[in-house]
Amino acid sequence: MSPTYILNLSCPDRPGIVHAVSGFLFERGGNILEAAQFSDDKRDDPAADATGLFFMRVSFGCEKLSFEALKEQLAALGTQFGMRWSLHQATQPMRTVLLVSKEGHCLNDLLFRWKSGLLPLDIRAIVSNHRDFYQLAASYNVPFHHIPVTAANKAEAEKRQYDIIEAEGAELVVLARYMQILSDDLCRKLAGRAINIHHSFLPSFKGAKPYYQAHARGVKLIGATAHYVTADLDEGPIIEQDVARADHSKTVEALTAMGRDTESQVLARAVLWHSEHRVLLNGHKTVIFK
Structure with missing residues (x-):
């Protein structure tokens, strides 16, 4: 061929x-x-x-x-x-680094899809501010880097993260429920190659605890949004979104559990399209050739 x-x-x-x-x-x-x-x-x-x-x-x-x-x-x-x-x-898998905190459903889903041949990725490293998933990383034979992040060491921690990203030649960085706000400087360095999953249907319920915000408003739909990372929190160009139905009987915990599946599927689709070079930036929007 x-x-x-x-x-x-x-x-x-x-x-x-x-x-x-x-x-x-x-x-x-x-x-x-x-x-x-x-x-x-x-x-x-x-x-x-x-x-x-x-x-x-x-x-x-x-x-x-x-x-x-x-x-x-x-x-x-x-x-x-x-x-x-x-x-x-076209046949070159995309070198990728995954970032995660303490919620592992998106990380686990991406690793499974990758090993199953469903994502054209070359996952080079997993970086986390917690130790929770070092065994999961080891089971997939992916290097795991534990880099704690505090207000006092944030700049140093981000430098170590970026050094890993550059050393691995990463073309894509995925924030798979990485619950830290990246600095403006790191956002600029990763412009156009960092994807975040936010657990709400943006532009609704930006920032922290969106399921709590959604529950307080009594929403009938909860959603997830995969978008490119920018210095403006949860406002980067949107790649993919989806929703799940909710009703008055759902607790915050139930909404959160329901949302995990939606988050995983939305992020996987966004990563797939990006890794197949189907997403083009159009200002604050995207053009996606599926």
Whole structure:
């Protein structure tokens, strides 16, 4: 089989982009396997919250050129259209570091899916501010790093975390119920490659104890939201959301138990789409080619 690649791009919308991309690949012996596009068009309603950007994801095979040669030649096309683009080898699993605190359901779910071949990841390390899951990590043969975090040592702890992330070459960092607020500095360093799971249907019930907030309001739906991490707490671009029904009889503990399944499924879908390079950032929103 010929090597397969994934090209993601965004640029100001204009005629001829699809023709130029498909022509570029055709001239180099590329065979398009999958293609999707989206235009965030402002023309129909100039006052709408639209960026005027064009987005495209192309999966293709190519035998004639190497990965590096393709990247080099794509640079000219990118400059011509003012593109923000990335090229990935489709069969390369994404190097990933997982962060967790004392709630292990999302961590356990991700590890199981990964070992079952359901997530194209290469999980390089688990980092936690508690020791609770070192045996779980060992059972999957994943290095476990215990880094306690307090108000006094937060900067030092985050430096150690970031050193691990960089040493492992992590392309993705997953906050699998990691219950610490990251500093603005670390958020900037991880921009676009850190996914958090928040146990509410954002933008409702941000911050701490969302199930308690939901119970106090008597909600009939509880939810979970997977989003990219930004310096603004629980306000990063949303990747995936889902809900479960609730009623007046549910205690906070019952809501929390119900929510664990939703959190795990939502986070797994977000991680899958990101690791398959299906998520493109569009300002404070996302474009997802499923």
